[in-house]
Amino acid sequence: MIISTNWLDDYIAHGLSADELADRLTMCGLEVESVDRIGTDLEGVVIGHVLSAEQHPNADRLSVCKVDTGMNTPLDIVCGAPNVAAGQKVAVATVGTTLHLPSRDNPEQRVPVTMKKAKIRGEVSEGMICAEDELGLGDDHDGILVLDTDAAIGTAFSDYLSAKGIRTMDHAIDISITPNRPDAISHLGIARDVSALTGKEICRPAVALTEAGGSVTSKMSVTIEAEDLCRRFVGIMVEGVEIKESPTWMKQRLLAIGLRPRNVIVDITNYVMYECGQPLHAYDADTLNGHCIVVAKAKVGSTFTTLDSKERTLPEDALMIRDGEREIGIAGIMGGENTEVTDNTTNVFIEAAWFDPSSIRRTAKALALQTDASYRFERGVDAEGQAWAAKRAADLMVELAGGTLVDGMIDVHPVPYEAPVVPLRAQRVLDIMGADIAPSEMVRLLEAIGFGVTEKQADPLVWDVTVPSFRPDVGREIDLIEEVARLFGYDNIPEPTHSRIPNFTPGMAVDRQLRERLRDVLSGIGFRETYTNSMLPIETAERFNDPALPGGRFGGDVVETMNPITTEMAALRPSLLPGLLKVAGHNHNHGQQAIRLFEFGRVHTKRNTNRTLVGDYTETETLMLLTSGYWQGQYWEGEPREADLFDLKGVVDRVFRATGLEVPRYKEREASNLASWGVDILLGKRWIGSLIRISDAVAGDFTLRHDGLAAEIDFTALAEAAAGAIRPRYQAISRFPVVERDIAVIVPASQPAGPMIEAIERTGGDLLKQVTVFDLYEGDHVGKDHKSLAFGLRLGADRTLRDKEVDKVMTRILKTLEKEFDAKLRG
Amino acid sequence: MESSSHTGADAAVQALEDLKTDIEGAVLDTVDAIDEYRIRYLSRKQGRITALMKRIPDVAPEDRRAFGQAINSAKDTVERRLEEATAALTTAASATSAPADVTLPGREQPQGSLHPITQAARLITRVFENYGFDVAEGPEIEDDWHNFTALNFPPDHPARDMQDTFFIEDAEQEHGGILLRTHTSPVQIRVMEDIMKDGEPPIRVIVPGRVYRNEAISYKSYCLFHQVEGLYVDEGVTMADLKQILHAFARTLFGEDVRMRFRPSFFPFTEPSAEVDIWWKDENLPGGGRWMEILGCGMVDPNVLEGVGIDSEKYTGYAFGMGIERIAMLRYGIDDIRILYENDVRFLEQFS
CATH class of the missing domain: 2.40.50.140 (Nucleic acid-binding proteins)
Incomplete structure (x- = not known):
């Protein structure tokens, strides 16, 4: 909300410059967004x-x-x-x-x-x-x-x-009003806080309030059918007004706060709203049928044309203003075209009411129509402010539009206001703030902003605090403490020199430990960490909701948001892959040949599983590794080399070792639209993730210029598996020498090495410490459709092994290989 | 047959004689030469000395001893020469002569990097971990209860407009609506609910995590960002304690002489509430700088405590929350939040 400093000066002689004023307001909870000078002093x-x-x-x-x-x-x-x-x-x-x-x-x-x-x-x-x-x-x-x-x-x-009461220079102060301050959405409301801050008195415009009753009641009647939604309706009538432009001073003020002047009647209703915070509506009294107004709920599905000439479909339960025949306004939001003040209007009926905040908010939301009036009603206007505001507007219409006041006032008041009384303990203020404030100062601050304070009990000191009608947000002791604290000034609360830390042991969750460790490991071996958007187009999400990847493996649907910003971000990612592919494509297009990326992030799927925390959704964390382009770049010793399966497998192995786990097993899986080939990553029998080569179609869509290889690991599963392994356990180092032996065998070319390694490990038993593959040969020396695989074995025990023992193990291994894989010892 | 046996023995002795010149004289100045030499004499399959040893049975019994000794002596010579040649070669390579061009670039190690959001998050969490805070995490898809209602956002209250929300399921649903969390504060509720099942305060925890806001994307706002939330509930916690911990935090991140201010604000789940600004020096601005908001905080609202079964008369608490991107942008001088999510390598490599 924008206030004009010239306007504010009408109510309080605060003696502050615009910048000082802005600073003081900010520090009492009315955050100033900007201070703009308007006009000049017209010197010259x-x-x-x-x-x-x-x-x-x-x-x-x-x-x-x-x-x-x-x-x-x-x-x-x-x-x-x-x-x-x-x-x-x-x-x-x-x-x-x-x-x-x-x-x-x-x-x-x-x-x-x-x-x-x-x-x-x-x-x-x-x-x-x-x-x-x-x-x-x-x-x-x-x-x-x-x-x-x-x-x-x-x-x-x-x-x-x-000499005419016009000032040419003004300041517009834009204040961001928090939802708990309905009292501050007006110049008088701001003046109230300024008064508390500076100790200067407020001067309200003099308004002689009218008694309910009088001639007006014979010209108009008001009935409230929805008493819970309209607690008060005040009406005043002014006859014989001349519709013209407002005087310059009023136009200037409205312009200063960003309102466009219309005509004197409409301008006065706006002016009074910005003066005291009570929204008003002026009807052309001659257009009201049957000399009556009824406040009632709308009929379901009916339409109504508001004064901006738009036809609107009314939501269920919308509160409406009707005359004897028809609807004439959406209560608290916008009046109707059918009864608005026009150039031909001569008699005006002014409405000042209190509407239920929730009802106004629901209707305004449903209509997607926020007005200055709805903004105030949905926060809660002063329950006692209607009569003053209506009469103030009527006085101005008499003065500025040449009207005649119809004596009396309509005041339908089905639910009278009762001021809440809230007990406040002086000690509790100190307990919350941790500052030393004298009780007398607490009382002074509360009274300065309109609260009534009476002593209820002397020892310990307790007050009964009467909440003013313009503070509907205050109803508890803590609300009062906040008022004291903000006016006292948070900056005046002293900071202790020491920190109190309870005797309490923080934990270190395994997943967090592991995530941080892996971040260091991966960045240390040349991978760059990314953060990508969780939201993507539905079609992309569905394409990557693939059973080869941890998210898609749950078999659920893609999660969509009901109100996306654009269709480009209508679904939540089922995998980190599309995000990283986009990054890889972007970087390829900007001249980067070697892409090695990783990301930790949550993926989402609509399916109830044992990981579900909320609704029927499964949210799981994955670790994505992606490489595309050169693994080794251009260098003076040799040619660049593109990344291949074994590069990325080595990284996945490194990830597993860093968790304290054994390296995983890899098992080939079927090709899919996403993957031209791929392998599952298994820990024992548990599926932990997969490693795939991105299909050419997908790579093309993401403008990759090299093959893409990606591994997505179910990090939640990995962390669970690693929980027991993350802390290393010392094992005594053998003081005896290890024996190294090699064995080279010829097997059919189609025989994978993995099962052979497993068989060697199984057969080698306790003595076998390590198996590596140190040679792979296919060619003339081993015959067509065959290959030679050479394994290096390290054997050891807590004693010196005898040659015979070792020979026996080696023989057994050879026999196993011969039997299970049709292997022949390479001579 | 005797004669053939003798012939064999003579041949063997003669063969050994023939080898001597090469064994003693072969030039061993390269790795390849050394390898070939080893294979030539000692290899199990092709080695000439190995072959000669296999012929010992062919030699007449009375000559065998001498022949055996001669072979062993030859083998010793081979092994000695191998050792010497290897040692000589190593010394030559390591010390005596430099590579031809020492100015050629070194073999490049691939460069990795940690994203600036990770780096900022680590800094922030480290400060609070040093002050004895636990770290908790929670789901990004949340229910209305944890994200709003339990945090004292009344239904149909304008406070809900403070955070533009992505909805996943309507509020009419049984569990009161499902959404993308707009802040990490729902994890406060989850942590307190969890502890109150079988425990009591103190509760001292920070919560890092990703949050979502349905706002137009611009240089200063993105549809998602990361927050770190803090919560401390205990007996006798005051606003003064809150100021103290946050000032300690600001000093760590922005320097010992950081200027900060607490100004009253509003969050439904804290009361009193405050926003914290730090003075950002900028000589190009009038006044030499400006106040920059870095976080929101306050005393936990009694409604929130009571809602999870904590006695708000006995216990008080503070809570705070900050945007990690904002802190990262301030620290590293990044002026457009979107670049954090673009992941251009030329950007990332600046954080190696």
Whole structure:
């Protein structure tokens, strides 16, 4: 909400500059977003007398004027206004004056322009005769501003204005109002806090309140059918108003806070709302059928045309204002076109009501229509503020629109306001704040913002605090403590020099330990960590909801949001793969040849599983590894080499070793639309993830310029498996030498090595410490369709092994290989 | 047959004689030469000395001893020469002569990096871990109860508009609506619910995690970001304690002389609530800098404590929450949040 400092000055002489004021407001909980200066002090603008106005010789629309500004010689001024004429008193911006003129490109914006002596189409011009908008007094640019005939020539124009109560310079302070401060959505509300901060008194405009009853009740009746949703309805009538523009001072103020002036009646309702916070509505009284108003719920599915000429379908339970025949307004949100004030209006009925905040909010949300009125009603307006606001508006209509007040007031008040009384313990204030505040200071601060404080008990000290009607947010002791604290100033709360830390043992969850360890390991071996968007198009999500990957393996549907920002982000990722592919494609396109990426992140699927925490959704964390392009780059020793399966397998092995687990088993899996081939990563029988080569179709769609290899690991499962292994257990180191033996066998070319290694490990038993594959050969020496595999074995025990023992193991291994894999010892 | 046996023995002795010149004279100045030499004489299958040893049975019994000794002596010579040649070669390579061009680039090790969000998150969590906070995590898909209601957001209250929410299931559902969490605060509730099953405060925990906001994407806001939430519930916790811990945090991240201010604000789940700004020096600005908001905090609202079964008369608590991206952007001078999610290598490599 924007406030004008000139306007605020009407209510409190705070003595602060705009910046000081902004700072004080911010520090008491009314956060100032910006302070903008509006207009200038108009220094250099003086009152001139147009002595003559002749047609410009070279331009039809221009006049050449001689203007007396009290100097020895009159000024020559070229003027473009059609209404300039000899004898007028005008405002003249003399050479050197800076005015903030509406920008040519965007009339809403103002740009500083300094007057210079110039030739316009060959005629000298020594200044400018100003129009209203050029002086910042309105948006009229139809002609120059013609002043009163008795204006004193040569005097400052600002003096002329201040004699009329007009100030040309103002500040607009934009305040971000938190939802707990409905009392502060008005100039008087802000003034109340300023008063508490500065100790200066508030001066409210004098309004003589009217008694309920009187003539108005014979001209109009009000019935509330939905008493729970409308606790009070006040109506006042003004007859014989003249619909015209508002006076300059009022237009200026409305412009300063960002409202466009309409006509005097509408402007007055807005003005009073921004003055005291109570929204008002003015009906053209002659359009109300049956001289009656009824507050009732809408019929389901009916439509209504609001005063912005839009037809709206009313939501269920919308609270409406009706006359004798039809609906005439959506209560607390917007009035109807059928009863709005027009240029022909002469009699006005003013509505000031209290509507239920939740009801207004629901209807405004359903209609997607937030107005200044709904904004205030849904936060809660002053339960006692209606009569004052209605009468204040009526007074202004009488004064500014020439109307006559119909005596009396309609006041339907089915639910009278009862002020809550909340006990407050002085000690509790100290216990929460941890600051030393005198009880008398607590009382002073609460009373300064309208709370009533009476002592309830002396020892320990307890007060009964009466909550004012404009603070519907306050109802508990803690609410009162907050008021004391914010006015006391959080910066005045002292900081202890020592930190209190309870005798309490923080844990270190396995998944977190492991994640941080793996981040270090992976970044240490050349992988770059990424953070990618969790949201993606539904089609992409479905494409990657693949059973080869941990998310898709749950077999659930893709999770969609009901209200996505765009269709590009309508689903939640079932895998980290699309995000990393996008990153790889982006980087390939920016000249990066070697891509090695990893990411930890949550993936989502709609399916109830044993990991489900919320609804029917399964959220699991995965670790994604992706490589595409060179594993070894261009180098003076040799050619670059593209990453292959064994590079990434080595990394997956490294990941498992870093968790304290054994390296996993790999088992080939079927190709799919996503993967031209792939392997499952298994820990014992447990599926932990997969490693795939991205299919060419997918790689192409993500603009990859090299083959893509990816491994996605179910990190939740990995962390569970590693829980027992993450802390290393020391095992005594053997002091006896190990024996190294090699064995090379010839097997059919199609025989995978993995099962052979497993068989060797199984057969080798306790003595076998390690098996490696150190040679793979296919070619002439081993015959067609065959290959030679050479295994290096390390054997050891807690004693020196005898050759015979070792020979026996080696023989057994060879026999196993011969039997199970049709292997032949390579001679 | 005697004669053939003698012939064999003579041949063997002669063969040994023939080898001597090469055994003693072969040039062993390269790795390959050494390897070939070893294979030539000692290999199990092709080695000439190995072959000669196999012929010992062919030699006449009375000559065998001498022949055996001669072979062994030859074998010793081979082994000695191998040892010497290997040693000589190693010494030559390591010390005596430098590679031809020492200015050629070294063999490149691949460069990895940790994302700046991880780096900032680690910094933040480390500060609070040092002050005895536990670390907890929670789900990104949340129910309305944990994200709003249990945190004292009344239904139909404008406070819900403070956080633009992505909904997954309507509020009409049995469990009161499912959504993407808009903050990490629901984990406060989960942690307290969990502890209160069979325990009591103190509760002292921080919660890092990803959160979602349905806001237009721009240089300063993204549809998701990361937060670190903090919660301390115990007897006698005050706003003064809250200021103390947060000031300690700000000093660690922004320097010993950091200027910070606490200004009143509003969050439904804390009361009193505050936002914390630090003074960001910038000589290009009037006044030499400006206040930058870094986090929100406050005293845990009694409704929140009571909602999870904690006696709000006996216990008080504070809570705070901050955006990790914001801290990272301030620390590293990043001016557009979107670049954090683009993952351009030229960006990432600056954080190696």
